[in-house]
Each structure stands twice: as structure tokens, then as C-alpha cells.
Amino acid sequence: MPSLPPQDIAIIGGGAAGTLTALHVLRQANGPLRIAILEPRPGLGRGGAHATEHAEHVLNVRAGGMSAFNAVPGDFVDWLQHDMAETPREALAASFQPRRRFAAYLAARLAQAQQASQATLIHLRVRALGLEQADDGFVLALADGTTLQAAAVVLATGNAPRPLPARGASSLPAGRRVEAWDIPAIERIAPEARVCIVGSGLSMVDAAMALLSAGHAGPLHVVSRHGLMPLPHVDGQPAHALDIDVFAALPLRARMRALRQEVADAQARSVPWQSVIDALRPHVQRLWTTLSADDQRRFLRHVVRLWDVHRHRIAPAIHQQLMAAMARGQLQGHRARLATAIAGERCVQLRGQGRVGQVLALDVEHVINATGVELRIQAMSNPLLTELIGRGLARPGPHGIGLDTAPDGRLRDANGHAQRGLFALGSLRIGTLWESLAIPELRGQAEGIAALVLAQ
Ligand SMILES: Cc1cc2nc3c(=O)[nH]c(=O)nc-3n(C[C@H](O)[C@H](O)[C@H](O)COP(=O)(O)OP(=O)(O)OC[C@H]3O[C@@H](n4cnc5c(N)ncnc54)[C@H](O)[C@@H]3O)c2cc1C
Structure with missing residues (x-):
């Protein structure tokens, strides 16, 4: 060779x-x-x-948090200021670029x-x-x-x-099944088409925003096993101080209890839960490595989805647009486990199991795989x-x-x-x-x- x-x-x-x-x-x-x-x-x-x-x-993180250098936390903002000198530095640091x-x-x-x-x-x-x-x-x-x-x-x-978690998905014709990261393929979807996005995390947000910003008028179904949508950052969020040693010393169940209490105490002082999660954020590696292997497994099984929506938040303006699409009935969330994706003559038939006894049955023109990172x-x-x-x-x-x-x-x-x-x-x-x-x-x-x- x-x-x-x-x-x-x-x-x-x-x-x-x-x-x-x-x-x-x-x-x-x-x-x-x-x-x-x-x-x-x-x-x-x-x-x-x-x-x-x-x-x-x-970005899902404010510009002030996106420097390439630990020693120069404002470096991305410095670079942005070259082209946006008229924007106040604080506003740039707080922006979602x-x-x-x-x-x-x-x-x-x-x-x-x-x-x-x-x-x-x-x-x-x-x-x-x-x-x-x-x-x-x-x-x-x-x-x-x-x-x-x-x-x-x-x-x-x-x-x-991740692959689309439904039997039959891998044999759907090209164009009927679209990957959320394939933006050109999403742009080819007709504005009136019925679309189902599988997964409700940040990749779903990207796919939905690409469609909505292109003037998509057809229904957008979002299917996920937990039915949780990403939560927003809040503007002007106050900082919150917490004693990380206390959390790191606790097993998972007690840790979650302590976290709920910390959030309740903060909210009683008008400090939003987002500030509490952000106070934990720099210590997550320590919090993970101080859990026992059994507790890590329990976290992956029972807590991870809830953690993800609170940790991986989206810009408030993007959240508002998604909520508006939900309010007008265009975007509909479904809590269900997808079982099959079968290509019909002019649509994809999606079938699955919803919460106790409910059946998911959606016929759509396109299914977008937004199940996220493997x-x-x-x-x-x-x-x-x-x-x-x-x-x-x-x-x-x-x-x-x-x-x-x-x-x-x-x-x-x-x-x-x-x-x-x-x-x-x-x-x-x-x-x-x-x-x-x-x-x-x-x-x-x-x-x-x-x-x-x-x-x-
Ligand atoms: C939709 C989305 C939005 C995000 N937004 C943010 C954000 O706002 N802020 C933030 O901090 N993080 C964000 N993240 C987290 C994100 O994971 C990181 O910011 C970062 O972009 C990840 O970079 P990476 O290089 O690790 O991975 P990737 O971006 O996946 O890049 C890996 C590269 O490796 C190449 N590659 C893979 N295998 C091979 C091989 N065998 N040979 C050669 N090349 C190979 C691929 O082609 C790819 O280009 C986001 C993630 C996603 C998916």
C-alpha cells in the first residue's frame, strides 16, 4: 500500500x-x-x-461560554466583536449565535x-x-x-x-426516511407534507426549525418514548451557588432528592431552576465519577431523559417558535414507542405503542430520524x-x-x-x-x- x-x-x-x-x-x-x-x-x-x-x-450555549481557550473565556465574543462592533459586549456574550x-x-x-x-x-x-x-x-x-x-x-x-428504532425503517425508500442531520434532504420536503420527527431532543429542534423557517405548513408530529421536549434557557438568569461536596457525597436517590430541594429553595427566592442546573454543570464529571456503577446504571435507565431536557436547553427565541407551532396545532407531540415503519404507496405507515393501551398510528409522507447521538x-x-x-x-x-x-x-x-x-x-x-x-x-x-x- x-x-x-x-x-x-x-x-x-x-x-x-x-x-x-x-x-x-x-x-x-x-x-x-x-x-x-x-x-x-x-x-x-x-x-x-x-x-x-x-x-x-x-448554538445552544451563549456566546460567552463558547471560547476555544479556557484561559480566555471571552475569546469567541472578542472575535464576534470585530464584525459587530456596534453591539454591546454584554449583549453579544449573552446571545445565541x-x-x-x-x-x-x-x-x-x-x-x-x-x-x-x-x-x-x-x-x-x-x-x-x-x-x-x-x-x-x-x-x-x-x-x-x-x-x-x-x-x-x-x-x-x-x-x-442512532438508527431509526422501528422495524422496516431501514428499507424505506430514499426521501421517505430522512436523517435529521441531512439538512439538504429536509429542505427538499414539500411545504404541505405530513411529517413525523422521531426523537424530541436537539436534533428534532434543528429539523423542526429548518422546516418551519422554510414556511412548512403541513403537520409535524414528534414521537418520543418519554414525550419530553427541550426546555429553554431564561434571559437575565441570576447565578446560584451550591455546595457541590454535599451532592458528590450522596448516592443517586439521595442526590436527586437534594437537587429537588435545592431547586425548591432557589425558586422560593425567585431563582429559576435553570440557575441550579448551571451551578451543577461544571461539576458533572465529578458527579458522574462519584456515582457507584450501579447508580450510574440507574441514572442511565431512569434519570437520563429528565436530566437531558434540563441540561441541554435551547435559546428562548427558538423555544417560543416551537411552542407557537404547538399552540396552533401544527406541531403535535406523541409519547409512544415506535414499532414499525412500513412504506405504503404514497406514505409511510408508522405504528407503535403509546401509554397504557394507546396505539400510535400515523400515516405521513416523510419520517425524520432525530433520535440523536449513538x-x-x-x-x-x-x-x-x-x-x-x-x-x-x-x-x-x-x-x-x-x-x-x-x-x-x-x-x-x-x-x-x-x-x-x-x-x-x-x-x-x-x-x-x-x-x-x-x-x-x-x-x-x-x-x-x-x-x-x-x-x-
Ligand atoms: C445538533 C447539535 C447541536 C449542538 N450544539 C452545541 C452548542 O451549541 N454548544 C456546545 O458546546 N455543544 C453543542 N453540541 C455538542 C457537540 O457535540 C460539540 O459542540 C461538537 O461540535 C462536537 O464535535 P466533535 O468534533 O466531537 O464531533 P463531530 O462534530 O461529530 O465531528 C467529528 C468528525 O469526525 C469525522 N470522522 C469520524 N470518523 C472518522 C474517521 N474514521 N476518519 C476520519 N474522520 C472521521 C466526521 O466526519 C466528523 O466531521 C451540539 C451537538 C449537536 C449534534
Whole structure:
């Protein structure tokens, strides 16, 4: 197999996590170094979340929380101010910016770092399919038939979509079944069409907003097992202080009781529940790792949906638009477990089981899969990850979620040993850390991995 020129560092995945890693390596490098980032998509920093061109697809975090650097929390706001000098800084920091602007910010900071660094970065638009250990690091097998040798490898493969959970779904004709992340396919849906969105999290919000902003007039059904819709941030939210040590010392059930009490006490002082969740937010990794394995399992079984809607909130303006669509009867929520999706002559017949004794029966022209991010590593259908596990270079993370990693981000092999020169960040670490998807965690992990790789 032809081999590409060897690199010091190969970063697999050029979404936000991979791009942040490259950015931090470029900034920390104090000598010549070759970095390759492998990403089949055009452009870096976009990945699945930030590639959308829709202005309605806004960040779910205020601009003030989206810096690429822990040490400069206002850096994204500084960058925004260049083009929006007339907007007061506080207003910009509190705003929910279009996600495409965040991708442009990452690309701009990456370009600046490239100019200032002695290290060089190349973007190889190819997928990595395999990885094996070599004398001096690793050899990657790439989808174009070439190989690439690298002394250190960082896995930043990001979010994988979940399959539609209904028998028959995989054989629905193209166009009848649409993935929520496939915005061009959603844009092709006729304005009068009856649509069912399966899943009610942030991907549902993206799909619904893409349709509504394009003037969709047909009914939008939203089906999910729990029937919970994302909740909004509130404007002008006061800060709330809590004693995290108290929470971390409690088992799950007592912790949930303490949290409900904390919310009730805060609300009695006119502090919204959102402030309490935000006070917990920086400590979620500690809260996860201090739960016993049994309590983590209980959390995944009984609490996770409730946690998600309170933790992963949406901009108030977006929430208002969804509520308005519900109020006029266009958007209808259904709490049900989908069983089958059968292609009829001119529609898709969706059948399922609602709450006690209720039957779900919807005939729609299109079904949109918005079931969100796949956490189970075996179901991610990423050949690279499957091969890593097959070769014993990685093992599934706790509860089969993500990959097992050491606290510094090194991948643990089949025997649990943290490996030199092989790292993972982002959603691959979710089983170990739970809170490992959003930018505050990604930038911290990227900075730490950059320092370790350079030390090596
Ligand atoms: C709809 C949505 C909205 C979000 N909004 C926010 C927000 O407002 N604020 C926030 O902090 N977080 C948000 N998030 C969380 C989000 O997970 C992170 O912000 C971040 O974008 C994740 O980046 P990533 O690089 O880990 O993953 P991804 O964006 O999934 O990127 C991974 C990349 O790896 C590439 N890849 C995968 N396998 C291979 C391979 N074998 N070889 C080569 N390349 C490969 C893929 O092509 C992909 O581009 C959102 C997530 C979603 C899904």
C-alpha cells in the first residue's frame, strides 16, 4: 500500500474536537512538528453540529461560554466583536449565535495559529479505516488505499447518529426516511407534507426549525418514548451557588432528592431552576465519577431523559417558535414507542405503542430520524472503532458507552492499560466522564492532550 509522508501527530476527525486539538498543538509547539488532520468533509471545525448554514440553527450555549481557550473565556465574543462592533459586549456574550459563525471562528483561530506556529498542519480529506501499532508509533489505513504513519494519534471521531428504532425503517425508500442531520434532504420536503420527527431532543429542534423557517405548513408530529421536549434557557438568569461536596457525597436517590430541594429553595427566592442546573454543570464529571456503577446504571435507565431536557436547553427565541407551532396545532407531540415503519404507496405507515393501551398510528409522507447521538460503541458503525476494539487497542467504556480512557485522555487497551501516544476526546469519552460533548469540555481535553503529545 502506498504510504503518505510520516507525521508526528495524526488527528482523526476534523469537527470541533479535532480542530481544537490541532489549534492547541499549533499554539503549544515550540519547534517544527508535522500534524495531519483526517477529515473527509470539506473545511475544519464544522463536523456534524456546526456545518449547518441555517441562521435558525443557533448554538445552544451563549456566546460567552463558547471560547476555544479556557484561559480566555471571552475569546469567541472578542472575535464576534470585530464584525459587530456596534453591539454591546454584554449583549453579544449573552446571545445565541448561528452555529456556522462558531465554525468560522474556529477556522479563523486555526489559520492564525498556523501562521504563528513552527508546526505545520495538513488536512487530508479521507476517512481512517484502521490503525495498528508500529515500532515508532502507529500506522493508519486510509479509505483511499494509502497508509499514514504517525508517532501519536488522537481520536476525535465525534457524534454518530442512532438508527431509526422501528422495524422496516431501514428499507424505506430514499426521501421517505430522512436523517435529521441531512439538512439538504429536509429542505427538499414539500411545504404541505405530513411529517413525523422521531426523537424530541436537539436534533428534532434543528429539523423542526429548518422546516418551519422554510414556511412548512403541513403537520409535524414528534414521537418520543418519554414525550419530553427541550426546555429553554431564561434571559437575565441570576447565578446560584451550591455546595457541590454535599451532592458528590450522596448516592443517586439521595442526590436527586437534594437537587429537588435545592431547586425548591432557589425558586422560593425567585431563582429559576435553570440557575441550579448551571451551578451543577461544571461539576458533572465529578458527579458522574462519584456515582457507584450501579447508580450510574440507574441514572442511565431512569434519570437520563429528565436530566437531558434540563441540561441541554435551547435559546428562548427558538423555544417560543416551537411552542407557537404547538399552540396552533401544527406541531403535535406523541409519547409512544415506535414499532414499525412500513412504506405504503404514497406514505409511510408508522405504528407503535403509546401509554397504557394507546396505539400510535400515523400515516405521513416523510419520517425524520432525530433520535440523536449513538452512545453505544458497538452500534456506532465506524469501522475504525470496531477495528481498534478487535485488535485489543481499545475496549468499550463503562456500560458499553464510548471507549475506556484514562483520566488524561489516553485510550485503555483490552487489558485496561493506558497506551502511550493514543488519545481520545469528546463523545468517545462519555462513558468515563458523562459530560464530554460540549465545547467547555472539548477545549479543556484538547489543551491537555496537546501538552501530553508534545511532552512525548
Ligand atoms: C445538533 C447539535 C447541536 C449542538 N450544539 C452545541 C452548542 O451549541 N454548544 C456546545 O458546546 N455543544 C453543542 N453540541 C455538542 C457537540 O457535540 C460539540 O459542540 C461538537 O461540535 C462536537 O464535535 P466533535 O468534533 O466531537 O464531533 P463531530 O462534530 O461529530 O465531528 C467529528 C468528525 O469526525 C469525522 N470522522 C469520524 N470518523 C472518522 C474517521 N474514521 N476518519 C476520519 N474522520 C472521521 C466526521 O466526519 C466528523 O466531521 C451540539 C451537538 C449537536 C449534534
